[in-house]
Amino acid sequence: MSSETKPIGLSGVKPTGRPHIGNYFGAMRQFVALQEEYRMFVFIADLHGLNLIQDASMMRELSLGVAIDYLALGLDPSKTVLYRQSDIPEITELSWILGTLTTMPYLMRAHAFKDAEAKNKDINVGTFTYPVLMAADILIQDAQVVPVGKDQEQHLEIARDMAAKFNTTFGETFIAPKSVIMEDVATVPGIDGRKMSKSYDNTIPLFGSDDEIVKAVAGIVTDSRLPEEPKNPDADNIFALHKLFSTSVLPDIERRYREGGMGYKESKDILREHILDFVRPLREKREAILGDVSTVERILDEGGKVARERAIIKLDDVRKKTGLR
Ligand code: ADP
Numbered sequence: 524m525s526s527e528t529k530p531i532g533l534s535g536v537k538p539t540g541r542p543h544i545g546n547y548f549g550a551m552r553q554f555v556a557l558q559e560e561y562r563m564f565v566f567i568a569d570l571h572g573l574n575l576i577q578d579a580s581m582m583r584e585l586s587l588g589v590a591i592d593y594l595a596l597g598l599d600p601s602k603t604v605l606y607r608q609s610d611i612p613e614i615t616e617l618s619w620i621l622g623t624l625t626t627m628p629y630l631m632r633a634h635a636f637k638d639a640e641a642k643n644k645d646i647n648v649g650t651f652t653y654p655v656l657m658a659a660d661i662l663i664q665d666a667q668v669v670p671v672g673k674d675q676e677q678h679l680e681i682a683r684d685m686a687a688k689f690n691t692t693f694g695e696t697f698i699a700p701k702s703v704i705m706e707d708v709a710t711v712p713g714i715d716g717r718k719m720s721k722s723y724d725n726t727i728p729l730f731g732s733d734d735e736i737v738k739a740v741a742g743i744v745t746d747s748r749l750p751e752e753p754k755n756p757d758a759d760n761i762f763a764l765h766k767l768f769s770t771s772v773l774p775d776i777e778r779r780y781r782e783g784g785m786g787y788k789e790s791k792d793i794l795r796e797h798i799l800d801f802v803r804p805l806r807e808k809r810e811a812i813l814g815d816v817s818t819v820e821r822i823l824d825e826g827g828k829v830a831r832e833r834a835i836i837k838l839d840d841v842r843k844k845t846g847l848r
């Protein structure tokens with residue numbers, strides 16, 4: 524299929540720091556896989572990121588870092604349009620228009636808002652209207668498919684509702700986007716067994732150094748069963764990670780867990796080697812790209828032009844339909 528006839532896939536990534544293996548299995552690797560089947564649009568959600576990162580040099584560094592991460596993972600600029608959200612001002616205009624069709628009680632039901640409110644945080648308006656901006660990201664490119672982690676499913680639902688609301692109010696304009704969620708690894712557990720997340724400090728960094736990986740694996744929390752005791756693989760944090768990294772020997776590990784005879788130390792040793800084998804080539808590729816940052820800047824500029832041309836045409840239609848001109 525030529526890139527023009529492929530269906531459109533789109534996803535955004537916030538520039539919030541170093542990715543971990545949860546990000547990789549839950550979201551990042553999908554973009555690389557999907558670029559064969561879809562015409563992918565992947566962008567750095569720097570405007571969303573501004574809710575948290577309020578320092579210019581940090582914003583620049585983290586935004587560029589995300590682009591480098593994806594290129595290292597195999598995102599191919601000849602197949603995927605890679606761009607910065609803030610290079611497309613039409614997104615923020617559409618976000619305003621969608622906001623006028625959205626009620627406050629509706630947005631107050633969003634998980635992200637409720638979580639922030641439960642923590643009794645002073646929530647900024649940007650956090651409150653986060654799902655509206657995200658809907659604009661998606662709808663402005665006519666995206667059919669949006670690969671995201673499970674926790675973003677509600678945001679996709681909101682985007683679909685907004686497309687429908689606009690369509691019934693002003694006439695058929697937007698496509699309802701579908702989410703693609705990889706159910707089998709929907710949530711990757713961290714070294715303490717909770718969801719792996721930057722905010723829990725329980726991550727294994729995707730491009731980590733050997734030392735970091737060794738330390739993270741050593742820190743995986745287990746119960747105190749002795750090596751010879753039978754163990755339930757489904758209740759063990761090490762085994763949960765074997766499912767991702769030790770697929771070739773998984774039945775053997777599982778059998779030894781159930782029969783007894785595999786200690787947590789041995790299990791960790793095996794896991795550590797598998798994670799190192801996985802991470803090392805990715806880390807080397809990333810370092811090579813880091814040595815040629817001007818190429819990365821050029822890829823982002825070119826991607827921005829392609830994405831913006833499409834956004835201008837779409838917003839033009841929206842402006843006409845809403846009577847803004
Ligand atoms: P974090 O929880 O570390 O702050 P983000 O919220 O930045 O991660 O998530 C970025 C993307 O990675 C999202 O699409 C999210 O669904 C996915 N993701 C994050 N953590 C995990 C996890 N433990 N398992 C699966 N997917 C995850």
Ligand code: TRP
Binds near residue numbers: 537571661
């Ligand atoms: N909210 C997404 C996240 O936290 C990032 C994002 C912003 C996004 N805009 C998007 C994802 C549009 C998919 C489509 O991971």
